[in-house]
Amino acid sequence: MPAARNSSIPIPTPPGAGGSVQPSACRRPAVGRGGPEDVNGKAHTGKAPTNGRLAGLCGVHPTSGVRARPFVKWAGGKRSLVPDLLKHLPDTIEEYWEPFVGGGALFYAIENRITRAHLSDANPELMIAYKMIQQHCDQLVEKLKAHRCRHSPRHYKVIRGKDGIEDPIERAARFIYLNKTCFNGLYRVNRSGRFNVPIGRYKNPAIVDADNLRAVSATLKEADLQRQLFDAIAPREGDLVYCDPPYDETYDQYTAHRFNSEAQQHLAKCADGWRKAGAAVIISNSDTPFIRKLYKSVHWTIHTAKAAGTINCRAEDRGDRNETIITST
Numbered sequence: 001m002p003a004a005r006n007s008s009i010p011i012p013t014p015p016g017a018g019g020s021v022q023p024s025a026c027r028r029p030a031v032g033r034g035g036p037e038d039v040n041g042k043a044h045t046g047k048a049p050t051n052g053r054l055a056g057l058c059g060v061h062p063t064s065g066v067r068a069r070p071f072v073k074w075a076g077g078k079r080s081l082v083p084d085l086l087k088h089l090p091d092t093i094e095e096y097w098e099p100f101v102g103g104g105a106l107f108y109a110i111e112n113r114i115t116r117a118h119l120s121d122a123n124p125e126l127m128i129a130y131k132m133i134q135q136h137c138d139q140l141v142e143k144l145k146a147h148r149c150r151h152s153p154r155h156y157k158v159i160r161g162k163d164g165i166e167d168p169i170e171r172a173a174r175f176i177y178l179n180k181t182c183f184n185g186l187y188r189v190n191r192s193g194r195f196n197v198p199i200g201r202y203k204n205p206a207i208v209d210a211d212n213l214r215a216v217s218a219t220l221k222e223a224d225l226q227r228q229l230f231d232a233i234a235p236r237e238g239d240l241v242y243c244d245p246p247y248d249e250t251y252d253q254y255t256a257h258r259f260n261s262e263a264q265q266h267l268a269k270c271a272d273g274w275r276k277a278g279a280a281v282i283i284s285n286s287d288t289p290f291i292r293k294l295y296k297s298v299h300w301t302i303h304t305a306k307a308a309g310t311i312n313c314r315a316e317d318r319g320d321r322n323e324t325i326i327t328s329t
């Protein structure tokens, strides 16, 4: 199914937003909660370099010194591809557009070079979480602490079954809680849009990473956050667009609408329009004959990159695979 045209969907505001934050009643000590980890379960500290250069920049939490990094584990997250992507960035960037933002790995790597970021995704739960971190981070942290207190297989099932939450802060807390505790950090919905991933096997899942959430909140302060389909963006001359769509021939269950070959073709058309408007465009995708054919033109350069597979659930299906980084020339 091709992506529907220009559907920008409003993100709800919480009732009585801006009120005081009630601390969570749970007094469980922070010790032994487990540190933050990526989609492969690898721990990382997220500490910013201490040379002072980054201090004061928006992506660094002022007291903890933590540098913002993705707040969700995300299938197809581009942490491992970032070094390759950095090689293809233009020297100057006016505004930055990332219409398939997911966990936003590249965004955090370059946020100190960007004056204005437009981050969007079709996944409503994800974008509500971004917005609540931006605007109501402390309330969200308290709700996550409450989930941490109650975490158990039973609590997971109850929260997973709560589909129609209206309060967006609670909705964001549900989303982050499920993301941190589900199998492999996978976000998968069925065709009616219901999250259907079983609980993961974590001893101490990192349900609340308050320092990172605050650093992310600071980073997102001026960002334009939208829940919308990719074709709704409108970059201009001097801007950079980074597109990381669901890959051809791989995982595409992030939303109820699957990203098929027509959607890939539609993206290629849109990308050509953004390029003609004067924006620099970078697209990552799998290295398949279909994708190579789609961007075979003097206006695009196709680079090959190797990245570790992280999406397949079956261990034997993981492993290195080739990816393409397609740049406008």
Ligand SMILES: C[S@@+](CC[C@H](N)C(=O)[O-])C[C@H]1O[C@@H](n2cnc3c(N)ncnc32)[C@H](O)[C@@H]1O
Pocket (backbone or CB within 6 Å): 003, 074, 075, 076, 077, 078, 079, 099, 100, 101, 102, 103, 104, 105, 106, 120, 121, 122, 123, 228, 229, 230, 231, 244, 245, 246, 247, 254, 255, 259
């Ligand atoms: C490969 S992931 C992006 C991963 C991201 N670069 C990261 O580092 O975490 C693809 C994203 O595209 C989003 N998506 C799927 N179909 C879309 C559409 N038609 N328009 C906008 N976003 C879409 C999914 O929700 C998912 O977050």
